[in-house]
Amino acid sequence: MGGARWVPAWLLVMAGMVVLLRSDVPLEWWLPLGVAAVAAVVTLIITLVLEQQRALVHRLVAVVGAGVWTAWVARSGPSTLLVLAALGGGAIVAALEVAAARGRPTVLWVGPAPADVDRRPGRVQEWEALLRRVVVKKGSEGASAQIRVTEVTPWPDRTAGEQVHVELPEGMTVKDLAAYADRIAAARRLPAGCVVRTLDGPHQGAAVLDVMLRDGLAGDGRTITEPTTPASIYDPIDVAYTARGEALSVSLREQSMIVGGTTGSGKTTLLHRLIMHLARCTDTLIWVVDPNGGGVAAPWIGPWARGEAPAPTVDWVAEDPYEAAVLVAVAAAIVKDRKTSQEALRRKRQANSHILPVDRDLPLIMVITDEGGELRQMAGLLATLVDEGIARLAQIGRAEGGRVIMSVLRGTADLLGKGLRSVAGVRVCLRMNEEDECDYILGVNPGRARLLHRGSAYVYRTDTDYRPVLGRTLNVDLAAIEQHAVATAHLRPTLDDRARRVAARLTVQDVLDGRDPMQHLEIARHPVMRDVAAGRAYEGRWERKARMLAELRGEEEPPEEEPAPRRVLSDRPTVAAPGSAAERLLLATGVRVDTPAAVAVETDARPRLRLVPDTGEAEEPTRPSTAREAILAVLNDARPDPLRAAEVHARVAADYGIEVTPQRVHQVLAALVKAGDVRQAGGGRYEMAS
Numbered sequence: 001m002g003g004a005r006w007v008p009a010w011l012l013v014m015a016g017m018v019v020l021l022r023s024d025v026p027l028e029w030w031l032p033l034g035v036a037a038v039a040a041v042v043t044l045i046i047t048l049v050l051e052q053q054r055a056l057v058h059r060l061v062a063v064v065g066a067g068v069w070t071a072w073v074a075r076s077g078p079s080t081l082l083v084l085a086a087l088g089g090g091a092i093v094a095a096l097e098v099a100a101a102r103g104r105p106t107v108l109w110v111g112p113a114p115a116d117v118d119r120r121p122g123r124v125q126e127w128e129a130l131l132r133r134v135v136v137k138k139g140s141e142g143a144s145a146q147i148r149v150t151e152v153t154p155w156p157d158r159t160a161g162e163q164v165h166v167e168l169p170e171g172m173t174v175k176d177l178a179a180y181a182d183r184i185a186a187a188r189r190l191p192a193g194c195v196v197r198t199l200d201g202p203h204q205g206a207a208v209l210d211v212m213l214r215d216g217l218a219g220d221g222r223t224i225t226e227p228t229t230p231a232s233i234y235d236p237i238d239v240a241y242t243a244r245g246e247a248l249s250v251s252l253r254e255q256s257m258i259v260g261g262t263t264g265s266g267k268t269t270l271l272h273r274l275i276m277h278l279a280r281c282t283d284t285l286i287w288v289v290d291p292n293g294g295g296v297a298a299p300w301i302g303p304w305a306r307g308e309a310p311a312p313t314v315d316w317v318a319e320d321p322y323e324a325a326v327l328v329a330v331a332a333a334i335v336k337d338r339k340t341s342q343e344a345l346r347r348k349r350q351a352n353s354h355i356l357p358v359d360r361d362l363p364l365i366m367v368i369t370d371e372g373g374e375l376r377q378m379a380g381l382l383a384t385l386v387d388e389g390i391a392r393l394a395q396i397g398r399a400e401g402g403r404v405i406m407s408v409l410r411g412t413a414d415l416l417g418k419g420l421r422s423v424a425g426v427r428v429c430l431r432m433n434e435e436d437e438c439d440y441i442l443g444v445n446p447g448r449a450r451l452l453h454r455g456s457a458y459v460y461r462t463d464t465d466y467r468p469v470l471g472r473t474l475n476v477d478l479a480a481i482e483q484h485a486v487a488t489a490h491l492r493p494t495l496d497d498r499a500r501r502v503a504a505r506l507t508v509q510d511v512l513d514g515r516d517p518m519q520h521l522e523i524a525r526h527p528v529m530r531d532v533a534a535g536r537a538y539e540g541r542w543e544r545k546a547r548m549l550a551e552l553r554g555e556e557e558p559p560e561e562e563p564a565p566r567r568v569l570s571d572r573p574t575v576a577a578p579g580s581a582a583e584r585l586l587l588a589t590g591v592r593v594d595t596p597a598a599v600a601v602e603t604d605a606r607p608r609l610r611l612v613p614d615t616g617e618a619e620e621p622t623r624p625s626t627a628r629e630a631i632l633a634v635l636n637d638a639r640p641d642p643l644r645a646a647e648v649h650a651r652v653a654a655d656y657g658i659e660v661t662p663q664r665v666h667q668v669l670a671a672l673v674k675a676g677d678v679r680q681a682g683g684g685r686y687e688m689a690s
Contacts, residue, residue, distance in 0.1 A: 065089060123152045127164050134187045135180050137169070145169050155244050160216045164209040165201065174200055174207045178466040182447050184209065191215060195449045195470045197242075216243030217472045221455050224273055224474040228487040231280035233364050239270065239428065240459050240471035248459045248471045250426045252403055253364070254355060255463075256394040258421060259407040260441035261430030266455040267407055270428065271296055271370055272476040274405060278366060279313045279488040283358045285495060287316040287327055289369040289386070294319035294548060296370040299481045305552040306684065307645060307666050309489035310674045316541050321382035322528045323544070326537050328389035329511045331365050334499045335393065335402035341498060344400065356401050363493040364401040367393060371409055381520060385513055391420040398423075411437030430457040430473070442468050495538065503538035546661050555646060555662065627652065627660045631668050635678060635688050642685035645669060
């Protein structure tokens with residue numbers, strides 16, 4: 001008998017022997033001692049055979065003690081003390097038996113019992129029995145799969161989870177087993193929020209079940225501590241962590257990404273976390289499309305707008321459909337040009353790869369959209385152009401260094417096109433209001449574990465995961481964003497010269513995807529489109545953001561229609577095709593192409609070329625003729641008093657009649673500080689360095 005059931009029976013045997021020895025039967029009192037010795041040997045053998053070593057010591061003591069007690073009573077007679085001693089000893093032995101029995105799991109056999117006793121640990125046998133009940137053999141409805149469990153190992157935190165190592169039967173794959181994750185979790189009676197994850201085993205016929213035994217994602221979550229050292233887009237980015245603490249990393253060089261989540265789920269926080277890493281990438285430009293006013297980009301631009309950083313983290317931000325259409329069109333044009341450019345082809349040949357190697361000289365363009373799916377619900381041509389352009393960029397940009405991170409509020413077909421989702425190799429879904437919306441974002445059923453915490457998400461990497469993995473995204477300290485933007489500003493690359501020329505050649509008709517601008521005059525007459533027609537789609541991006549930048553600096557907003565400064569596009573040597581024979585001929589003969597700032601957009605004609613021989617000689621100016629010279633002159637005249645940027649802006653216009661935007665003043669001051677010609681005197685003031 002096991003457990004404490006044999007104790008009463010043994011007490012009855014002891015009482016019977018006492019009665020027998022006290023009767024007239026001629027038996028000696030030493031007989032119980034001999035019986036006790038024999039019983040001790042038998043007890044030793046039975047206990048070892050049944051692998052109940054935990055009960056061996058107290059059983060031997062109980063058997064020998066019972067023999068001594070019986071002999072004592074047989075010789076001296078019973079007494080109250082001896083009776084109490086017997087009952088107390090029996091109670092102690094019963095308690096020890098109960099304690100030992102708890103450490104022995106019950107063996108649950110499925111099917112006929114094997115000929116030999118299963119000597120595997122009880123936890124292994126329990127899991128094997130459970131899996132054979134739950135997992136159905138493929139092709140045989142209702143027939144259990146003869147899965148064999150080889151080992152059960154606890155997580156580092158033993159109470160948080162365990163891993164079950166499984167040998168699969170013939171005809172079953174790891175992916176087949178993953179489909180039973182929800183049923184296994186239900187059969188195991190896991191707490192709310194706990195899931196079973198299926199991992200690869202040591203070979204293709206083996207799998208590992210990663211089982212959460214308690215919700216390890218609860219609490220305040222982890223806050224990212226991102227370093228400020230240089231990084232690359234080729235480096236993996238940690239976007240979340242699992243209940244056992246492992247990082248869920250994604251690679252964005254060749255993969256586009258979709259992020260879905262309802263309001264308050266942590267979607268914007270995840271975008272900030274991605275930008276925080278991309279800010280370190282010396283080979284990646286960050287362009288943001290945010291139809292809600294550019295809020296996600298604002299904290300990354302603010303330090304540069306105030307002159308605290310030499311470059312903005314976000315290189316281009318589009319806060320309305322007009323700017324977004326131009327941004328997406330420029331990105332697509334650059335990607336298409338890289339398919340045939342000599343430099344891109346040279347790099348591919350050198351790397352022996354179809355994937356263009358990117359670096360600081362030829363950076364990848366990462367287009368991030370915050371709630372970009374809402375553009376699909378906006379009426380009008382521009383919304384359609386932006387939506388189609390982002391999907392096209394995700395489809396054609398992989399090899400040429402154009403990637404997309406799209407975020408949406410809901411997982412529905414009217415907000416997220418299936419074409420974009422199909423080319424997004426990384427999909428993250430935070431909490432959604434409707435269960436099937438998560439299925440649509442991920443493209444597969446993630447399981448039915450609820451996302452209980454802010455930042456809880458399913459991460460699905462289509463090239464590595466059998467099913468979406470439950471994790472929790474990393475928190476971002478918003479107060480540290482601006483510090484990070486300043487610390488990483490020197491790592492930011494600039495758009496390569498060829499891409500700038502491609503952007504300068506873009507026309508309003510190109511932005512409209514070949515449509516006649518005369519049929520869409522309300523779009524063609526917009527200030528953004530006037531810059532496009534003037535060849536300043538990219539170069540004029542910050543001048544168009546004068547109001548946003550003024551708000552970030554805490555200054556009075558400029559007029560709604562601030563006149564564009566007169567400038568000559570000296571950075572645009574020719575509008576001939578970049579790298580073409582015509583361009584090389586013009587450059588070789590010393591001819592410069594100037595483009596008038598005002599172009600009739602109603603006809604959408606390309607800028608007329610005015611060929612001016614470039615002799616390399618210039619008259620010595622008698623007064624400042626550029627914004628840089630005027631700013632230096634103003635600071636020099638103001639010695640020894642430092643000036644604020646707004647004061648510099650006012651004096652440049654008053655003293656020298658040079659019209660320049662406040663943003664341009666901040667840009668020039670930041671460049672002069674970096675060059676060492678000007679220094680910051682504190683309180684946002686500037687003065688000459690010497």
